[in-house]
Amino acid sequence: MKKCTKCHKVKSKSKFYKNKLIDDGLNPRCKQCEKIRMEKYYKDNRKKLLEQKQEYYNSKRKQFKIKNDRYYTEKREEILIQKREYYLKHRVKILHYLYEYMRRPEIRKRTRGNRDKRNKRQRAYNKQHPELIKEIKRRRRLRKKQLFEDFTIEEWKEKVDATKGICPICRRAYSEVYPFVVTLDHTPPISQASVGFRYTINEIMPMCGQCNLAKGASF
């Protein structure tokens, strides 16, 4: 039996928490008083304790971010391949979703504004650096020649036939959309493909001219 220093009641030893720092190995206060004390402490220090908790999580988050960043740098190549494979598999769904998204009035307004600003800046820059533009164009022509298409016209025709005359992205008939023909979309885009890249039929898909153009500009 032991007497609680708070409520002064004599209680059995099981009613006290263990505490190695005390001679008899038990807390001076009984469990019930201890509970009341802790509740009061939490209530009085609520704000401070929440802040501490938040700080703890923030530091953990930082650690997590570092770990995450390291993971992505190490696995960069692998992730890029995975992403490209995922895109190739689901590109119709992805591009159609983007098409719908870009058509939303608020998005259209924003992208048009951004595009105008960008074009204006670009034009001003081009005017000041004519020799650079020449070089870029020359390189682009050069690059284009080093890309290959490893598929037959029959394979391409088969792909086009499968779309039944409807652009898979905007779901309009090719005959309704300027320039009224099926165009050939490359993944990765010609501008981004590494030198000597060989496009197979899997990396090619038919779409209308407008979607192809829009994809390059804003998708």
Ligand SMILES: [Zn+2]
């Ligand atoms: Zn007590």
Ligand SMILES: [Zn+2]
């Ligand atoms: Zn289209």
